[in-house]
Structure formats: C-alpha cells, structure tokens
Amino acid sequence: MSATQILFWFLSALAIVSALSVVISKNPVYSVLSLIITFFAVSGHYILLNAQFIGIVNLIVYAGAIMVLFLFVIMLMNLNQDNEPQKNKWLKMAGVVSGGCLMLVFVAAFKTSEVNGKIAQTIDGNIGLTETLGKALFNEYVVPFEISSILFLSAMVGAVVIGKKGD
Amino acid sequence: MQIGLTHILVLSATLFFIGVYGFLTRKNLISMLMSIELMLNSANLNFIAFNKYVWPNKLEGLFFTLFIIAIAAAEAAVAMAIIIQVYRQFKSVDVDEPTIMKE
Numbered sequence A: 001m002s003a004t005q006i007l008f009w010f011l012s013a014l015a016i017v018s019a020l021s022v023v024i025s026k027n028p029v030y031s032v033l034s035l036i037i038t039f040f041a042v043s044g045h046y047i048l049l050n051a052q053f054i055g056i057v058n059l060i061v062y063a064g065a066i067m068v069l070f071l072f073v074i075m076l077m078n079l080n081q082d083n084e085p086q087k088n089k090w091l092k093m094a095g096v097v098s099g100g101c102l103m104l105v106f107v108a109a110f111k112t113s114e115v116n117g118k119i120a121q122t123i124d125g126n127i128g129l130t131e132t133l134g135k136a137l138f139n140e141y142v143v144p145f146e147i148s149s150i151l152f153l154s155a156m157v158g159a160v161v162i163g164k165k166g167d
Numbered sequence B: 001m002q003i004g005l006t007h008i009l010v011l012s013a014t015l016f017f018i019g020v021y022g023f024l025t026r027k028n029l030i031s032m033l034m035s036i037e038l039m040l041n042s043a044n045l046n047f048i049a050f051n052k053y054v055w056p057n058k059l060e061g062l063f064f065t066l067f068i069i070a071i072a073a074a075e076a077a078v079a080m081a082i083i084i085q086v087y088r089q090f091k092s093v094d095v096d097e098p099t100i101m102k103e
Helices: A003-024 A028-048 A052-076 A089-112 A130-139 A142-163 B005-025 B029-053 B060-090
Strands: none
Touching (some): A003 A028, A028 A052, A052 A130, A052 B029, A052 B060, A089 B005, A142 B060, B005 B029, B029 B060
8 A cells, every 4th residue: 555545544543433412412512523533533534635725724724713713602691511411313314324224325326327446646746835826816716706805894893883782 | 554535534434433433422512512523524534545545636625624623623613602601691501591582
C-alpha cells in the first residue's frame, strides 16, 4: 500500500468514527469537538483530492468560525450537561433501519454505475491552487461572487435583527 | 488496490446517512444543526471527488464547494440567532417546546 492509500483509509476511518460520535454523544460540547475532528479529516480528503485551497478554507471557515459560534452558543445556554431528552428507543431503531436500507441502495447503485473503477486522472497537480481558483473566481464567476456578498450582508442584518433583545 | 471514485462516494454516503440519523433522532436544535453541517460536508466531498475523477481540467466542482461553504456560514449565523431567540422565549432548545403556532 502506498502512502496515499494509507492516508485515505486512515482519514476515512477517522471521519466515520468521529461523525458517529457527533450523533451519539449526549453532551453537546463533545458533539462539537468530534465535529471539528470530522472537519479535519474531510479537509485531509480535500488535500488528497488535489483541492488544497478548498481544504484550507474548509478548516478556517468550518472548524475555525462556525464551530466556535456553536461552542459559544452552547456555553451561553448552559447546555453542557448530559440531560438532553432522548427520543424513544423504537423510533431510533426505525431511524437506523430506514437510513441503513437507503444507504445500501446508494452503495448498490455505485457498484453498477458507469463511474465504477474510474482512476484519478490528473492533468496537472495545480488545478486546486489559489492562483488558478482566484483567476477563475474573478473572471468567470464574478457575478455569483458578488451575489454571495449580498447574501452575506442580508444574513448579517437578519442575524442582528432576529437576535436582538426585546420585540 | 487503487482508490477509485467509488470509495469516496461510499465514504460520503456513509457520512450523509450518519447526518440523517442524527437529524432524525436528536431533539436538541443545536445538535440537529450539527447534523445538517455533516450532510453539507458529505455533499462537498462528492463535488470535489467528481471534479477530480471525471472532469479534472474544470473548476466547477471546486466553485460549488466554495459557495456551499459560504452559504453554510450564513445559514449557521441566522440559525444561531433564531435558536437564541427560541431559548429566550421557551427557556429550552428542545424542538418539541415551541408549539404556540399549533394553537
């Protein structure tokens, strides 16, 4: 096994185990910390897939900004204890069975699809670097870029207006 | 054994259904939001994988991922504001608590 394959299997196992720990742990603080580990593993996958810029942006935005926001809100509301009410056991069992069946269907679909056995084809290794992405972002994708800035402005105003104290 | 596209698709499907399970079984609004973030991340992984394996000379998949990350950040901020407001009104973040629109 080459180093890439060992890294791939290691990161996949890490991502799945920590994602399970996100949904299983009762304490929301532990959930957030496991979610950060999942994001690190997914960023490692991005870097293995030649998308270095996206990997770093994923780390900075998700693990850095969004998860800190989650932790702040959990601490603010005093939720860091294990007394979250649980749904009933049969409902959980039904969730596992139906989710697992749908996942089996997905995996079976992948097995027989056209993409099966496609090997990575890299034209050149620097397609995911900042220079290429930046040039394309400010030439072909400049309109969606500006629209997303308007989205951010409205989200910021909306968050302040909704979260304000009083009516 | 080479790592093919199928391996990554199976990985992202697994992450997606872990997210679906968490979304269906948790009662805490914040935990449900975390499950949604898991699902968004598995979709991102798919975009990047298809970009590399099927159209390696294009950039569409990378840009979809970039915009999904941006929209997820905006969505998390607004959702947190709503959750804080729900907590102020009902003194809990349980999804079963806010029932005033039913009456």
